[in-house]
Amino acid sequence: MTVTIYDVAREARVSMATVSRVLNGTAVVKDETKRRVLDAIARLGYRPNAVARGLASKKTKTIGVIVPDVSTDFFAEVVRGIEDIAAMYSYQIILTNSDADVQREVDLVGTMWEKQVDGIIYMTNHLRPEHIEAFEQAQIPVVLCATEDPERRIPSVNIDNRQAGRDAATYLLERGSRRIGFVTTARGVSLLADQRGNGLASCIPADQFFRIEVEQGQYEEALPVIQEQVKLHSLDSLVTASDELGLAAIHAVQDIGLKVPGDVKVMAFDNTKLANMVRPQMTVVAQPMYDFGAVSMRLLTKLLLDEPVDNLTVILQHDVVERLST
Amino acid sequence: MTVTIYDVAREARVSMATVSRVLNGTAVVKDETKRRVLDAIARLGYRPNAVARGLASKKTKTIGVIVPDVSTDFFAEVVRGIEDIAAMYSYQIILTNSDADVQREVDLVGTMWEKQVDGIIYMTNHLRPEHIEAFEQAQIPVVLCATEDPERRIPSVNIDNRQAGRDAATYLLERGSRRIGFVTTARGVSLLADQRGNGLASCIPADQFFRIEVEQGQYEEALPVIQEQVKLHSLDSLVTASDELGLAAIHAVQDIGLKVPGDVKVMAFDNTKLANMVRPQMTVVAQPMYDFGAVSMRLLTKLLLDEPVDNLTVILQHDVVERLST
DNA sequence: CTGTTAGCGCTTTCAT
């Protein structure tokens, strides 16, 4: 039924070891012999069994990817970046969604362990001791992606979120903003969002800075909250933790009869496709989402292939992109 | 270093077979013995090696997912549906992007074969003989997702795209539309889009129907094309193959000084989050994206677990959702 | 209810 390396060996009149050698390029094989083997492989339609190979070699050529939710613009783009580079290095990815639930995240590391993945690319809102412990127990190389380990124990790829917050603040302050609202999720939910908030707060006088919390960070629920806060505090500017919230901000402002950017400036984080597709097009602090994934995966390949790595915590550049909402 | 089933057996003073039994519930084990085994497992921090298990049992509990591009709203949502149900049945998914390239798609089936996946969920714009051949060669159960096999050889989950096209046409015709443009990708690129187009065309008099082709189907490139065609043919309605194109349609119309829906009605396909987040909110033919994935995966589990299946080609319901753009 | 024994299909020494 299934054709194995034995069948190929017999067909080519060599030993299975030789077949393995031409398959993996592990050692020099005489040209003539190699040809015979390749012919046999083609004739039989042989495909090496990666599971058997994985058991024997203890390398599976698969990478575990743990992400809060792929269906999100941001992470979908990151995952694309991961998969592209993985494919380039002949790795496949096992994708799992954690919904940012700590218990589930830890369980997933266990699953990845059982699957014997060669490495893990890990995204979460907030790295906890439980995560670190799970990584150590599983003994699998991990790269944090768009996720920060404040103590730099785990390799990671990220931007400088605090600086990004400061840059947003500076941008607005320079343009005369004096009552700035920061639309974000509840504190503690996302370390990154909190850091951006801290960056903003560090540049803006306390009496000019207003934190606006939207539980899930979704468009629908954000609209009324933002409207209320803009009116209540007579805000002249809004910074949002995501493009989706940015759009909510624009609409919320418009719905109470004010103009963007005339009455209220709106500046979002991320720069997904959405930012460019709405009217007015949004000024954003752009994040290199695809690169988060691509660079993380590249870093992981370096770790796996024992290539030299000069820096285990890489900081990608962010970028203020000025458009029409400010 | 790594603890194996042998170590557990020794620690629990039973044979490896017994450990395997309590692990898999394959046979009845005395309570007392089971307890000893479970204790040993906990004490040693044992994790079964899924690769070894896969080699021995010829089942890997992993599913291959081949998708044109996860970073797309539509497919990201589908993949989420797949993964949720997969997790529910203790399957993991290997995710790969094909960019809708036929050669790459065929190669990926080969990769999945090598990885010994238990099944494949397959999405493509246009099913070709090469695909069918690849499936047959690999001998792996396949479920087509949001993809149609006109000859119904392969199990699939889809909506009735022709009917969806007719429904869109009917909706607009009943509301007085007489010059209707269909904004879509080039013919032949996407069978589904073509079928919807056919559905539309079958209900609309030929001299009232205008096909507007946008090469990649993206927002930016669509804007000028749509503007030109709307002016050229004095269109009073636009149907678009995606929400992204729907938004492009709205903006294109507004940019030439016309009103949506006053002067031109816009109706999109899909109903991603976007449709609800733009102004005016878009009337759409809603597709059950999450369910495409979830139902496909569920169907695949039935196939894999030999559960009875009454229909191998399942047609999900679509739905016209009226909002403010028509 | 539990133990013994073959493999699963491949990689990897160790010889030659």
Place this chain on the structure above:
DNA sequence: ATGAAAGCGCTAACAG
């Protein structure tokens, strides 16, 4: 340059 043989860690008969 090539072959022989010993596992990798587990499941699955087959005994008992």
